[in-house]
Amino acid sequence: MRTILHIDMDAFFASVEQRDDPALRGRPVLVGANSPRGVVAAASYEARAFGVRSAMPMVQALRRCPKAIVIRPRMDRYREASAEVFAVFRRFTPLVEGLSLDEAFLDVSGSRALFGDGPAIARAIKAQIRERTGLVASAGVAPNKFVAKIASAMDKPDGLVVVAPEGVEAFLRPLPVERMWGVGPKAAARLRAVGFVTLGDLAAASPDTLRAILGAGATALPALARGQDERPVVPERDAKSVGGEETFPRDLHRIEELEAHLLRQSARVAARLTRAHLRGRCVTVKLKYGNHRTRTRARTLDEAVGDTDSIYDVARELLRRFDGLDRGVRLIGVSVSELRPAGGPASLFPDEEKLRRERLEVLALTLRDRFGARAVTRARLLSTEDGESGFGAAALPPEDEVEL
Amino acid sequence: MKFAQAVSLLAGLVPTRASNPALGHIHLDTKDGVLVGRASNGEVDLEIMTTEAALELDPGGVLVPPAGFARFVASLKEPALGYDPETRELVVSGGAASARFRTGRADDFPEMRAFGGEVPRVRIPAGELRRALSVRFASSAEDYRAIFRGVQFEFREKGFRTAASDGFRLAVYDFPESEGEVERLFVIARKSLDVLSKLLPGDESPVEVAVQGPQVQFVWEGVRLVLTAMEGQFPDYERVVPKEITHTIEAPRDDLLTALKRLAPLTDPNTARVDVRFEDGAATLTAEGDYGKANDRVELLAVQGEPVLQSYNLHYLQEALQHVDTDRATLELSGPVTPAVIRGESTWSIVVPLRT
Numbered sequence: 001m002r003t004i005l006h007i008d009m010d011a012f013f014a015s016v017e018q019r020d021d022p023a024l025r026g027r028p029v030l031v032g033a034n035s036p037r038g039v040v041a042a043a044s045y046e047a048r049a050f051g052v053r054s055a056m057p058m059v060q061a062l063r064r065c066p067k068a069i070v071i072r073p074r075m076d077r078y079r080e081a082s083a084e085v086f087a088v089f090r091r092f093t094p095l096v097e098g099l100s101l102d103e104a105f106l107d108v109s110g111s112r113a114l115f116g117d118g119p120a121i122a123r124a125i126k127a128q129i130r131e132r133t134g135l136v137a138s139a140g141v142a143p144n145k146f147v148a149k150i151a152s153a154m155d156k157p158d159g160l161v162v163v164a165p166e167g168v169e170a171f172l173r174p175l176p177v178e179r180m181w182g183v184g185p186k187a188a189a190r191l192r193a194v195g196f197v198t199l200g201d202l203a204a205a206s207p208d209t210l211r212a213i214l215g216a217g218a219t220a221l222p223a224l225a226r227g228q229d230e231r232p233v234v235p236e237r238d239a240k241s242v243g244g245e246e247t248f249p250r251d252l253h254r255i256e257e258l259e260a261h262l263l264r265q266s267a268r269v270a271a272r273l274t275r276a277h278l279r280g281r282c283v284t285v286k287l288k289y290g291n292h293r294t295r296t297r298a299r300t301l302d303e304a305v306g307d308t309d310s311i312y313d314v315a316r317e318l319l320r321r322f323d324g325l326d327r328g329v330r331l332i333g334v335s336v337s338e339l340r341p342a343g344g345p346a347s348l349f350p351d352e353e354k355l356r357r358e359r360l361e362v363l364a365l366t367l368r369d370r371f372g373a374r375a376v377t378r379a380r381l382l383s384t385e386d387g388e389s390g391f392g393a394a395a396l397p398p399e400d401e402v403e404l
Numbered sequence: 405m406k407f408a409q410a411v412s413l414l415a416g417l418v419p420t421r422a423s424n425p426a427l428g429h430i431h432l433d434t435k436d437g438v439l440v441g442r443a444s445n446g447e448v449d450l451e452i453m454t455t456e457a458a459l460e461l462d463p464g465g466v467l468v469p470p471a472g473f474a475r476f477v478a479s480l481k482e483p484a485l486g487y488d489p490e491t492r493e494l495v496v497s498g499g500a501a502s503a504r505f506r507t508g509r510a511d512d513f514p515e516m517r518a519f520g521g522e523v524p525r526v527r528i529p530a531g532e533l534r535r536a537l538s539v540r541f542a543s544s545a546e547d548y549r550a551i552f553r554g555v556q557f558e559f560r561e562k563g564f565r566t567a568a569s570d571g572f573r574l575a576v577y578d579f580p581e582s583e584g585e586v587e588r589l590f591v592i593a594r595k596s597l598d599v600l601s602k603l604l605p606g607d608e609s610p611v612e613v614a615v616q617g618p619q620v621q622f623v624w625e626g627v628r629l630v631l632t633a634m635e636g637q638f639p640d641y642e643r644v645v646p647k648e649i650t651h652t653i654e655a656p657r658d659d660l661l662t663a664l665k666r667l668a669p670l671t672d673p674n675t676a677r678v679d680v681r682f683e684d685g686a687a688t689l690t691a692e693g694d695y696g697k698a699n700d701r702v703e704l705l706a707v708q709g710e711p712v713l714q715s716y717n718l719h720y721l722q723e724a725l726q727h728v729d730t731d732r733a734t735l736e737l738s739g740p741v742t743p744a745v746i747r748g749e750s751t752w753s754i755v756v757p758l759r760t
Contacts, residue, residue: 302549341674346756347571348743349639 003118006148010157012102013042034070107233146229168227173200243335251328265334266312279306280336283314290328307357410452414443415474426512433465434458453626466507529608544570551636554591590633651709651737663700667691678718683711724753
């Protein structure tokens with residue numbers, strides 16, 4: 001029988017902020033953009049007491065908790081903390097499947113002889129995370145991923161819920177259908193409307209009935225609801241793409257405005273690629289129009305790129321291939337995929353301009369690491385940073401993406 | 405060439421999809437009293453004179469479907485051919501078997517490009533040309549800079565050279581003797597040269613090469629192949645050949661290849677890295693990957709220079725050594741991170757070390 005752990009950091013971004021700034025401890029903290037279109041990326045437990053939840057519009061969150069302190073996300077800081085947490089996971093098993101910066105599945109079946117049973121390993125991991133990072137995690141211990149994930153959420157924060165193999169069905173049966181992985185509020189409402197209220201109801205349902213209600217993807221739900229889940233823990237995969245996107249407080253209509261933000265995103269993506277010693281051959285630009293319709297344009301290059309100018313050159317060309325920019329754009333994103341290591345054999349016929357750009361990228365990154373993020377930037381970006389946009393439309397804090 | 409073999413070779417060239425539907429067929433016609441087959445994929449035109457006597461075909465010849473026709477003909481021991489002008493069917497029989505293949509009109513089949521008049525020509529032994537094509541291994545199979553998907557032919561006053569590179573390594577073949585007057589550089593796509601390599605006879609019979617505009621024609625014993633040169637300029641590789649050699653190492657090619665083959669499963673799958681340390685008259689090769697670390701030692705035949713460590717993509721080094729046409733491979737180094745030259749007699753390669 002397998003022993004699977006699901007470890008979920010509690011209010012991760014907000015907890016990192018409270019850890020780093022003692023003045024924030026014990027106070028309601030919201031991480032996200034404080035703007036009309038901002039959303040809550042993370043809320044501290046003090047803020048949650050007011051009914052604030054992640055992904056809630058910031059305006060709504062502040063109505064519920066007017067005294068909340070809003071912090072702009074610091075993704076680099078969260079990544080650092082995440083790396084420390086994952087390093088703890090890997091002390092106990094190599095079978096670690098990260099779901100995001102703050103949660104992961106661990107298959108510890110082969111580690112029991114060394115570190116004790118599942119609950120003992122979960123306790124040790126929680127203790128080491130707290131000792132090394134000052135952060136708190138909740139854990140679920142179960143025979144499979146589905147049950148472990150539900151269990152970790154049952155007793156937050158600082159929880160540890162253990163579901164023994166013989167207790168799986170009894171554990172799942174009374175839970176509301178909303179607990180089912182992949183069942184959101186709309187699907188839950190449709191299920192409840194026809195009498196499926198608990199996971200026990202789903203466990204007894206026929207796949208055909210569920211297909212009729214929710215579509216073909218729902219046929220697996222009865223087995224899951226009975227606690228049958230054979231999916232393996234797939235250890236860390238290499239990133240498939242690196243990207244970033246930003247939502248504007250108001251729709252942008254002019255290509256010159258969009259280009260400035262595109263350059264900013266290109267620079268962010270280039271910095272992350274350079275840090276990770278990666279380059280990529282495919283550049284993609286994503287736009288979300290004012291009417292929320294999303295479109296992408298991509299181009300695959302002869303040679304992998306990883307510096308700001310090379311990414312931006314392609315991204316700008318792609319931007320010009322979108323129609324209807326004058327209708328207004330609310331979000332822009334750039335990503336680079338088809339990644340490969342930046343090392344490898346040097347080119348026999350090096351492109352001197354490309355080499356110069358890559359050296360510049362590394363140099364700029366070194367200066368920022370040493371003297372701070374604002375030590376060096378492009379003149380064109382000066383007006384878009386720190387909310388002082390020359391276009392009167394400073395972007396919300398950009399969001400990083402790593403697709404696995 | 406026997407009809408069945410010719411049809412099989414022609415069928416292999418017919419593209420599965422073509423903008424001109426006629427190109428999806430083999431063109432049969434009569435010429436100089438024999439049956440002639442033609443096929444084209446747009447980049448490569450192939451014409452084969454068969455040993456089969458001419459048939460009374462429609463003027464301009466006929467088109468036959470490639471795959472089924474070639475397979476049926478190949479299945480017969482002594483295929484006999486005939487043409488029924490009433491039904492416009494090609495009749496193929498052998499033993500107790502026979503088949504009638506519907507033919508199409510050949511009006512839309514493109515003319516084979518002609519190389520008449522004062523076109524410069526050169527003659528090369530077929531075996532030499534086949535060996536010269538071996539540089540193809542160093543060309544690129546990816547979309548990275550189209551010109552790297554080709555092989556450069558350099559015809560000089562005396563002799564010729566082929567060169568190929570994927571941007572990270574280079575392979576060259578030199579042939580000092582040739583008869584003729586072609587003095588030209590052109591690049592031909594690797595895929596087109598795969599066709600040429602497959603067709604070339606195994607002996608040293610002469611192959612005539614002619615160049616006219618962007619077309620290059622190869623002719624031998626009843627076969628005429630016309631290839632289209634690629635657009636673009638091959639990089640000036642002479643400038644990357646190291647000039648200041650600090651180490652000259654002579655190594656037994658096969659021993660090095662055996663060691664590389666042994667270490668290959670142990671390399672890091674992302675980089676295929678192998679470290680080679682030349683010291684004390686031996687090369688120590690080390691590879692380290694997911695499964696562990698391994699090393700091997702090869703005694704060298706001669707060494708000039710101080711101890712030096714270079715890291716290579718194992719597969720690149722392996723292919724460069726396989727390209728060496730002598731038992732003794734000469735490695736010329738000029739430092740730990742500068743390109744290494746690996747020489748045989750008519751062959752040489754450049755391999756760029758991995759960055760540490």
